[in-house]
Amino acid sequence: MLTFDEKLSVITSFSELERKDVSLGRVNFQYNESVYDKKNVVYHLHPNGNGFVYAGHLSGYDTNDKGLVNIREFSQEELRTIIEQSINSLSHRPEHEMIEEAVIGDGREQRWHGPEGATLLLVHEDSLWNIYAGLNLEAAFESYEEAEDYLMDEGFSRLRD
Template structure:
């Protein structure tokens, strides 16, 4: 388990986050550029090493009623990954994404190099975009998800 100081150093390495000291020595970290009212990425980081990261929009994490997952036993890599995914899940859509997605269903997928692809449902087809470039078209969500998985991407 990482110590409080180690977790704090990892979290503070994300320049997008702003530290907010709260009661009992706990610390929150906000993402002020969030596209939603939700701004807390790290919640109640406590000197005993306990704390939470917002993961409601992410796949693969157990969340509480506030959409937070406990990070008490996370490794450095796990902590960096969930914070990065949390920030991306709250980030406003880029102009490129907005022009492609519009009001269509969309999912963001990310690989270990932090490259993001967008999966969009358009006209009964599933399209994968890398920026404005169409990367692939699939007949079903399952086919598109299998392709993304095989290419090393995971859903945010």
């Protein structure tokens, strides 16, 4: 296990991260250029060597409900790799997120999955329930029940939040 100082050495080698001292001697490191509200890359690095790195947009890591990975037992190379990946994941939004953001705006939305991995968005806009496939309007309904019936008839099921 790396010591606190060894972990600090790896983390501070990333010039794009800004150190923020917090309580009990713990340290956060933020990526202020993040395209998400999430800015903490390193969270609560403790003098005992424990701490977390944000991996909420990454696969292959065992994250908690906040998208954080415990780095207590990480090697120098593992720590460097996850920090690089975390920064990269916060640097740009995947195309599907940008499309969804463009479609959803301020509307209430639900994601539905169906045959062959298809995903549709059900968005409440003004007084209608609109179904989108990407940027394309697939169908529009006056009530949620009508939209839900249509989606279920087409073999789609709602993803739970």
